[in-house]
Amino acid sequence: xxxxxxxxxxxxxxxxxxxxxxxxxxxxxxxxxxxxxxxxxxxxxxxxxxxxxxxxxxxxxxxxxxxxxxxxxxxxxxxxxxxxxxxxxxxxxxxxxxxxxxxxxxxxxxxxx
Amino acid sequence: xxxxxxxxxxxxxxxxxxxxxxxxxxxxxxxxxxxxxxxxxxxxxxxxxxxxxxxxxxxxxxxxxxxxxxxxxxxxxxxxxxxxxxxxxxxxxxxxxxxxxxxxxxxxxxxxxxxxxx
Numbered sequence: 001x002x003x004x005x006x007x008x009x010x011x012x013x014x015x016x017x018x019x020x021x022x023x024x025x026x027x028x029x030x031x032x033x034x035x036x037x038x039x040x041x042x043x044x045x046x047x048x049x050x051x052x053x054x055x056x057x058x059x060x061x062x063x064x065x066x067x068x069x070x071x072x073x074x075x076x077x078x079x080x081x082x083x084x085x086x087x088x089x090x091x092x093x094x095x096x097x098x099x100x101x102x103x104x105x106x107x108x109x110x111x112x113x
Numbered sequence: 114x115x116x117x118x119x120x121x122x123x124x125x126x127x128x129x130x131x132x133x134x135x136x137x138x139x140x141x142x143x144x145x146x147x148x149x150x151x152x153x154x155x156x157x158x159x160x161x162x163x164x165x166x167x168x169x170x171x172x173x174x175x176x177x178x179x180x181x182x183x184x185x186x187x188x189x190x191x192x193x194x195x196x197x198x199x200x201x202x203x204x205x206x207x208x209x210x211x212x213x214x215x216x217x218x219x220x221x222x223x224x225x226x227x228x229x230x231x
Binding site: 038040042044049050051052055061093095097100101102103104105106107 | 150157158159160172174175208210215216217218219221222223224
């Protein structure tokens with residue numbers, strides 16, 4: 001199984017400031033034949049199911065605010081919230097879908113400072 | 114609009130089985146896979162497997178092999194996940210989610226809490 005490791009486990013950011021979460025995969029999730037990174041990001045608020053934010057490492061899901069962006073390739077990925085809003089308080093998970101079983105990172109809790 | 118509506122909370126004793134349903138609406142049920150994801154209290158997300166409602170094909174995570182059965186009934190656009198030989202550490206919220214054969218998972222059910230306790 002591909003191990004996904006996120007850092008930090010939690011972070012506190014002031015409103016309007018940038019939040020950055022990293023995700024490292026145990027092996028590359030870049031599929032060379034189509035040059036796509038099989039990496040998604042989800043947001044989970046308390047008491048709610050996860051919500052898809054980003055797929056193919058950098059493609060924003062429809063309706064997701066453009067303050068959320070994904071980057072990276074191969075084994076190292078980043079989710080950036082450019083200007084943190086109160087409604088962004090949540091746990092964020094990365095997930096690889098390059099190989100089965102699709103595996104998630106342990107999650108990063110984002111709070112307001 | 115796409116919706117996945119799951120059955121309600123369940124309480125089971127150790128060794129029993131539980132069957133959770135996931136009713137889909139707002140899209141062609143046979144056009145997408147249904148995945149199941151487990152989340153223990155205060156813990157992260159764990160993929161359990163998927164079912165292709167169009168063919169009935171399934172793929173289960175190795176750690177659930179032999180204990181999980183995923184089925185679907187296309188006549189009522191509903192998928193099911195049955196977990197047997199329950200243990201206390203199976204206490205969790207179980208989610209169904211829609212996606213291609215492998216993620217990303219773009220729509221999720223509201224979750225079903227299964228509590229395993231003697």
